[in-house]
Structures are given as structure tokens and as C-alpha cells.
Amino acid sequence: MRRRLFWWEAGGFAATAVLGTLLHFTYDWSGRWVVAAAFSAVNESTWEHMKLLFVPLFLVTVVQVCFLGRTYANFLAVRASSALVGLALIPTLFYTYTGILGYHLMWADIAVFLLADLGMFVLDFRLLSTGRRGALWQQIAGLLVLWGLAFLFVWFTFRPPVLGLFLDPTTMRYGLPQ
Template sequence: MKRKWWIICFLSILAGSALHFLYDLWPNPLTAVFAPVSESVWEHLKLLYWPFLAAAFVLTKDEADGRKSWCGLLAGLLGAPLLLLGAYYTLLSGFALYGLPLDLILYALAMAGGFALAWHLQRARLPAWLCGVLVIAAGIYGAALALFSFAPPELPIFLPPV
């Protein structure tokens, strides 16, 4: 990946880490949209979504072919939480591994994995219809992150760990 992408990936990881504490410092409905309001796995997916989305705007600012870049970045935005959830639940359920150091490593790897996926896909010629699907999926996912902060379903992913 380009050096610029790695730098922005690193800054996104730092931004997500800072977002973790935003709601504790300033608890209100606006910060609840962007920062975790509980320790549930679902709430922590915001730490991937919002910094990655902001990074996508930075990375596409001077791009000649914005559609191609956005298509790859949206795939990375949607792929990062899948990577995180897959690894987290595999390690938790399959190997009984959990803890803060592991969570931090998984977070950084998921963010880097999302950026790597975006980098590779933005260089490929993805069909235009797929980009439209990715825009809709990313919008629905972002809306779900916001909505379920205020009205979470009674499912394990939305409950804080015991």
C-alpha cells in the first residue's frame, strides 16, 4: 500500500481509540451516534466505522476517479467489521481467548485489513452496480449503528460482556 494509506490507517486507528472515550467525557445523543455508549461488541464497531469513513473522504479528496476509489473504500469499510467479528468470536468461542490486549490487537488488525482490502479493490475495475450496492449497504450499516445505540435488540452482540 502507499505510504499515505498506511499513515491514514494509523491515524484512523488513533481516532477510533480516542472515540472510545468520547461518550464518557461528553454524554449526549450526538456523541452516542459516534462513540460507544456501552461495552457491547456492537457499540465498539463504531470505532471502525466513523474513522474509516472520515479516512475515505480524505483519501478520495484529490482522486481523479472517485467512483473507483469509493467503491474499494466502502468494501473495506464493510469488510473491517466482518473481519473483527469473525476473529473476535472465533477466539472467544473457539479458544476462550479474550481480554483488553487482544481486543486492541484485533481492532488494529481489522482496521488495517479494511484498508488493505480497500487498497486492492480500488485498483480493480469493480462494476458500477456494485458500487451502488456498497453505498446503500454502508448507509444502512451506519444508520443501524446509530439506531441501535438508542434501541438495541436483546441479542448477545448488543449486550455488554459479563
């Protein structure tokens, strides 16, 4: 059973890495189609890079809950917990290394994304293996967190708060490019 879970998690990690990378470009590839903006990065802000981790994770979660949800009664609570940790890793790692260096490096930005992805799925695997967080209220809370995050990533694409996390450092603007 752990071996099967390991391969599902490894597949989730790989799918998130590949889809997240592609979603970095789909908004521009689509001719800046407003529908693509809902799930693609629309600028170079940290928030939009967090969206690149979450959107593929959300899609992977939909698939995995169909195949693993009955086997792991704690699936939704665990996935919500690991998603929050993965999302927190992106700004934590990015702002830490850029704060130390004073500038950013493309290869380090990619490494931050991959480390957040890896950390998310390693935590997911460990928490699913323990069987904890299986109460019904925890599953409902996990589902609400995942859908709440999905809503926020779409909402803040079109109505970003004026906070540093949402600022595109290349254009010094917020949200969709003008």
C-alpha cells in the same frame, strides 16, 4: 500512482486506529452527551466496538473521496467492500479467540481492532489497485452501503436489537447505559 495510494491508505489506517481508540472514551468524556453517543462507543458490546472502526473509516472516506475519487473510479464500491470485511473481522476474530480461551484479554481485544483495521485497508489497497468494481451501479451501491451502515450504527445505538452482538458483557444490558 501506487505509491501515492499506499500513503493514503497508510494514513487512513493510522487515522482509523487513532480516532477509533479515542472514540472508545469520548461518550464518557462528554458527560454522556446524547450527540456523542451517535458516534462514540456507549458500552462494551461487540457492536459498539465495530462502530469504533466504522466511524473513523467513514470520516476518512469523506476526505479520501475528495482526493482520490476521480483517480479511482472504483473508490466507493471498493471502500464499501473493505468496510464490510473489516467490520466482519471484529466479531469473527473476537468470538474465535474468546471461544478458544473462554475469556477475553485486553491486549487481544486491541489486537483484534488493529487487525480488522489493517485487513480493511490492505484489502482496500489491493482492490483499488485492480481497477475493478468501477461501474456506476457499483459506485451507487457502495455509497448506499456506506450510508446504510452509518445509519445502522446510529440507530442501533439508541434502539439495539436484543441479540448477543449488542449485549454489553459488563452490565448485561443493551444500548445506552441507564
